[in-house]
Amino acid sequence: MFTTQYYGSHYANIIQELSTIGIKTERDLLLAKDEFILSKTNISPEDYYEFKREVIATCKVPVRRGLSLIEEHQRSLLSTGCIGLDNILEGGLRVGEIADISGAAGTGKTQLAHFISLATITSSFFSTADPSHILTPTLSSVIYIDTTLSFHPTRIRDLYLHSDKFADLRDIGVDVGVVLSRLKIYRCFDVYDVLETVESVRKELESGRGAEKQWTEEDGAEDEERVEDDKLACCQEGVWDEREENANISVKDGKGNGNDHGETKDFYGRLKLIVIDSVSAVLSGLVQTSHSQGYSLMMTLTQMLQHMARTYNILILTVKTLSAFSAVDTKPALGTTWTHLPSLQLYLSRCADEERVYTNRDGEGITVQPRVCEVLRARTGVMGLWCLVYMGDNEIFAPEPGEYYISGSDQESIY
Amino acid sequence: MSNTTPISLECFYLSCLDACLMQAYEAYHISPISSPNFSPSPPHSPPSHAPSSTPAHDYNYPYLSPGDVVEFCGPAYGGKTSILYFIILTTILPPYWLQSKIESGPSLKITKRFEIGGRGTSVIFFDLDGRFDVSRIYDWIVRHLKRRVEKSFEESNTEESSEEFEIQDKEADCCHDWVPTEEEIREIARDALRRLHVFSPQTPLEFIATLHSLKEYLEHCQQRTRETFTFIMIDSIMAFYWQDRAEEPYRGNSTPTSSSVYLTQTLHILSSLLSANGLVLLTTSWSLISDISFSTAYPPELAYKDTLSHIWQSFVKYRFVVARQPLPQYEEGIRIAELCRNRKKEREGKRREGLFFGRMVTPVCDSDIFEFQINDDGIFCE
Numbered sequence: 001m002f003t004t005q006y007y008g009s010h011y012a013n014i015i016q017e018l019s020t021i022g023i024k025t026e027r028d029l030l031l032a033k034d035e036f037i038l039s040k041t042n043i044s045p046e047d048y049y050e051f052k053r054e055v056i057a058t059c060k061v062p063v064r065r066g067l068s069l070i071e072e073h074q075r076s077l078l079s080t081g082c083i084g085l086d087n088i089l090e091g092g093l094r095v096g097e098i099a100d101i102s103g104a105a106g107t108g109k110t111q112l113a114h115f116i117s118l119a120t121i122t123s124s125f126f127s128t129a130d131p132s133h134i135l136t137p138t139l140s141s142v143i144y145i146d147t148t149l150s151f152h153p154t155r156i157r158d159l160y161l162h163s164d165k166f167a168d169l170r171d172i173g174v175d176v177g178v179v180l181s182r183l184k185i186y187r188c189f190d191v192y193d194v195l196e197t198v199e200s201v202r203k204e205l206e207s208g209r210g211a212e213k214q215w216t217e218e219d220g221a222e223d224e225e226r227v228e229d230d231k232l233a234c235c236q237e238g239v240w241d242e243r244e245e246n247a248n249i250s251v252k253d254g255k256g257n258g259n260d261h262g263e264t265k266d267f268y269g270r271l272k273l274i275v276i277d278s279v280s281a282v283l284s285g286l287v288q289t290s291h292s293q294g295y296s297l298m299m300t301l302t303q304m305l306q307h308m309a310r311t312y313n314i315l316i317l318t319v320k321t322l323s324a325f326s327a328v329d330t331k332p333a334l335g336t337t338w339t340h341l342p343s344l345q346l347y348l349s350r351c352a353d354e355e356r357v358y359t360n361r362d363g364e365g366i367t368v369q370p371r372v373c374e375v376l377r378a379r380t381g382v383m384g385l386w387c388l389v390y391m392g393d394n395e396i397f398a399p400e401p402g403e404y405y406i407s408g409s410d411q412e413s414i415y
Numbered sequence: 416m417s418n419t420t421p422i423s424l425e426c427f428y429l430s431c432l433d434a435c436l437m438q439a440y441e442a443y444h445i446s447p448i449s450s451p452n453f454s455p456s457p458p459h460s461p462p463s464h465a466p467s468s469t470p471a472h473d474y475n476y477p478y479l480s481p482g483d484v485v486e487f488c489g490p491a492y493g494g495k496t497s498i499l500y501f502i503i504l505t506t507i508l509p510p511y512w513l514q515s516k517i518e519s520g521p522s523l524k525i526t527k528r529f530e531i532g533g534r535g536t537s538v539i540f541f542d543l544d545g546r547f548d549v550s551r552i553y554d555w556i557v558r559h560l561k562r563r564v565e566k567s568f569e570e571s572n573t574e575e576s577s578e579e580f581e582i583q584d585k586e587a588d589c590c591h592d593w594v595p596t597e598e599e600i601r602e603i604a605r606d607a608l609r610r611l612h613v614f615s616p617q618t619p620l621e622f623i624a625t626l627h628s629l630k631e632y633l634e635h636c637q638q639r640t641r642e643t644f645t646f647i648m649i650d651s652i653m654a655f656y657w658q659d660r661a662e663e664p665y666r667g668n669s670t671p672t673s674s675s676v677y678l679t680q681t682l683h684i685l686s687s688l689l690s691a692n693g694l695v696l697l698t699t700s701w702s703l704i705s706d707i708s709f710s711t712a713y714p715p716e717l718a719y720k721d722t723l724s725h726i727w728q729s730f731v732k733y734r735f736v737v738a739r740q741p742l743p744q745y746e747e748g749i750r751i752a753e754l755c756r757n758r759k760k761e762r763e764g765k766r767r768e769g770l771f772f773g774r775m776v777t778p779v780c781d782s783d784i785f786e787f788q789i790n791d792d793g794i795f796c797e
Contacts, residue, residue: 030623031680052627059624063632066507066611069549097546104747299654306545307617339491340701343546352748370751377492380551383739386758388751406752 001025007054014051017041026055078272078315079126080112081119081165084387084398088375089344095272095315097379098305098341100279102320103348108371108391109319112348113275114156115163115396116317117142120273121182122169139182140272145197147188147281156180162394164360184267191282191297198304201274205312208268271312274305277319283338302341318342339377347376348389356405360395368392370405424478425534425645425695428505429498431785431796432735435775439733440477442780472732474778479733481693482686486652486731486777488700490716493738494771494789495699496544499648500552501794502697503540504559506645507610508533512603514593527593531563531603536645537610537636539629539694543622543654547613555793556604562792564594610642619655619677626684633692644694647685651699652727682730698731716741717784719776737773740786 001024002015021040023029029037029052038045077092086092093099093116101109119126124138144151160166160176169179188194283301286294305316320338339345348371355369368390375385389398426433472483479485487495514527540547595603616622636642655677689696716738769790775782788795 026624027620030620030627031676056624056627059620060628061614061616061621061625064613064615066549066552066608066613067605069547069613070553070605070608073550073553075550299656303545303617303654310545341491349747349749351754352750372749372754379492379496379546380548383492386754388754401755401758404751404755406755 002029006058007051011051011054014043014047017043026059029055030059074313076313078120079123080116080398081126082115082387082389082396082398084400085373085389087400088373088382088385088387090381093315093317093344094380095313096309097343098302098309098316098318099344099346100318100320100342101346101348102322102376104350105321107348107350108389108396109321109348110150110277111155111159111391111396112373112389113144113277113317113319114159115165117144117183117273117275118156118160118163118166118179120315121179122166122174123272125169125174139179139270141182141184141267141270142273142275143201143271144183144185145188145194145274145276146185147194147276148278149187149189151185151187151277153180153185156183158394159396162360163396165397167361182267182270188282191286191301194276194282195297195301195304198274198301198308201268201271202304202308204264204268205271205308208265271314273315273317274308275317275319278321279318279338280320280322298338298341306341342377343379344375344381345377347374348372349374351388353405353407355392356390358390358392358395358397366392366395368395368397373398423645423693424476424480426478427498427502429501429787429794429796431773431787432498434785435735435782436479436733437477438780438782439474439775439778443474443778444477445473445475472778474732479695481695482689483732484685484689484696484698484730485733485735486698486700487735487737488719489735489737489773490739491701493716494773494787494794495737496546496650497551497789497794498737499540499650499697499699500548500555502646503538503552503611503648504533504555504793506534506536506538507607508556508559509535509603509607512595512599514595514599529563529567529593529595531560533607534645535610537612537642539633539644539647540611540613541622541625541647541649542613542615543649544651545615545617547615547650549608549611549613552611553604553608554791556607557600558792560595560600560603564600567594612636622655623677623681623684626681626688629684629688630691633688644692647688647694647696649696649698651701653701678724679726682726686730713774713784714738714741714772717772717774731777733775734777735773735775737771740770740772 002011002018004012004015007015018024018029018037018041021037023032023037034048034052037043038048041048043051076095077089078095079086079092080089101112103109120142121139123140157176157180160179161170166174170176186197188197283294283298286297308314309316351370351372353370355367357365358368359365369392371389371391372386373389375381375383377383387398387401388404389396426436487498489495508531510533511531512529514529614625616625633644636644685696688694717736719734719736769788770786771789772784772786774784786797
């Protein structure tokens with residue numbers, strides 16, 4: 001709506017006149033024909049064009065030259081926590097983009113999403129070339145939007161408590177409660193919930209942008225204190241309560257009204273990843289029943305996500321279940337429009353090889369099953385590459401190709 | 416305004432696409448070309464004996480002429496945006512780069528030149544998808560220049576020259592006086608990126624307002640920096656399509672039509688911009704149909720069905736469908752050994768991931784399917 005407060009009282013008459021012929025918003029004005037407006041109102045052409053210029057100047061976006069874009073450009077990657085997967089992605093998932101994990105039901109998409117979430121939270125531990133030199137903890141934050149209402153906090157907790165990936169962290173005393181306090185879970189029942197949640201996250205990011213800088217400048221010692229503080233704060237807030245035997249992460253409803261603790265700012269300042277598990281659950285029904293509106297919502301959602309990812313350097317990871325007959329991906333769950341939206345699509349599938357037993361650092365034998373993870377589509381990087389990801393109870397790892405476990409008879413046929 | 420602008424004819428510098436322009440010309444042109452230097456003719460020749468299937472455009476040049484609208488459509492990851500990036504590269508790179516060196520006192524100034532073969536003109540890019548990747552263009556430019564440097568070394572040995580693209584053929588034939596260093600290559604690339612103007616509106620309103628402001632912006636640039644603009648690119652025109660559809664029916668206009676008012680107004684502004692400034696519009700668009708049920712003589716990836724309204728359909732002069740050639744998908748329940756064998760085969764054979772194909776769908780003529788490759792070095796036609 002045009003408001004005199006915004007455009008100034010000297011335009012009051014014009015705004016009044018325009019409203020009589022149904023032109024009430026900037027959109028109305030810019031889509032109407034000049035001749036139509038001038039013939040239907042008593043506004044003089046000079047006044048009209050001056051007002052229109054004012055509206056255009058208000059709504060237009062500034063230009064960016066290619067040179068300044070390249071100067072600001074920073075390529076940052078987020079490790080998936082799996083060596084083999086990072087390798088086929090040329091280092092990891094690209095921050096500032098939307099990536100998508102798809103696959104049939106039961107192929108381990110959610111488990112992989114959990115693992116990537118934990119790896120992201122603890123990413124600063126693994127960022128140095130020398131793994132023995134583990135830095136003082138600076139934990140990143142992750143938001144997990146659960147639309148299937150199947151998120152079990154214990155699953156992600158057990159993954160941290162048992163996976164070899166996090167063994168070093170457990171050894172140096174990085175408490176599971178502290179790690180999980182960096183994870184916010186939102187439950188969303190439909191696409192409107194998701195949109196609302198995403199919008200509330202965006203607002204938090206917008207207001208807390210300044211906090212990020214402050215954090216990166218801090219040195220390790222202060223960070224250590226901060227972790228202790230975090231732990232306290234979390235206990236008070238009840239996000240994570242160690243005292244309960246069945247540890248429980250508080251799950252927020254879709255409204256996502258962030259509590260205005262000082263902690264909130266810190267949380268969003270270090271937000272690196274938003275997971276939506278799954279997008280097909282909220283969108284596919286909508287797309288099928290109301291075509292135009294469904295697509296509109298899907299586009300609105302992805303444009304919001306894309307913009308947020310770019311502006312705040314966040315990775316958006318979506319999980320999508322494919323229908324049983326879509327192994328060749330000719331009919332993705334969300335129609336072909338969705339295939340245009342993410343910048344990277346990973347595809348998980350089973351292989352025929354038997355499960356194997358992996359002995360972890362604690363000497364426990366864990367049954368793991370191999371999955372093929374394929375780069376189905378990628379805007380940058382190489383499409384068609386694949387790696388094996390072994391998944392079992394509370395364990396995920398993707399070894400280098402040389403370490404694939406191939407049974408004796410099969411092995412001969414390769415070489 | 417359009418009378419004063421000299422007609423400049425451009426091509427894609429991608430042989431597969433340029434061949435299509437030639438085919439369209441051969442099928443539909445009305446007046447024959449008299450000389451290699453085309454005399455400027457009125458933008459709209461009177462339609463005389465055009466075939467009945469000819470759309471509202473004339474195809475009197477085997478090149479792109481000012482006011483033309485080109486659309487690249489096709490499935491996701493089909494190379495549409497990459498083609499735009501490649502055309503940006505050929506456009507913003509200068510025809511040559513001069514190195515001024517002052518040797519033996521200020522009296523003697525030696526200027527050396529390195530032929531690059533670009534247009535040296537500017538591009539307006541609308542990033543409606545929010546995915547514009549400037550680093551990709553920059554990397555391509557740097558690699559392109561490095562290849563030219565390598566080539567110039569080869570040429571100094573053999574006189575043969577076969578360039579990937581040339582604009583000033585005659586000039587580019589002369590050998591390079593000097594080749595730039597690694598650092599100078601980066602400087603050339605960065606300098607070229609000055610000629611790329613990117614707008615990233617996020618709502619249909621921001622987009623339309625920016626379009627309204629573009630006329631003034633172009634004038635401002637032409638006066639201040641004497642830039643010449645060749646292309647407006649919109650990636651992708653479909654970005655706001657569904658949002659716009661949802662906002663209908665539109666209220667408060669004298670001519671509420673069933674088709675999109677938003678699209679009509681967009682095209683109205685665009686066409687006046689194109690004709691007033693002698694620009695060519697390049698757009699990408701999605702094909703939402705991946706239905707194999709309607710069988711054509713083409714692979715399903717290259718099937719085409721109109722999705723945007725008729726106004727847009729007739730606005731487009733050349734339309735290409737491009738797609739990545741389908742990869743054989745790994746079957747559920749494949750054995751790891753089988754996968755490893757495949758990988759070995761792929762390494763030995765051609766890199767399968769970078770193969771693309773496409774065809775021209777507008778104007779309709781018997782054009783063949785063409786193939787091209789996209790990789791970290793750029794786009795290459797066979």
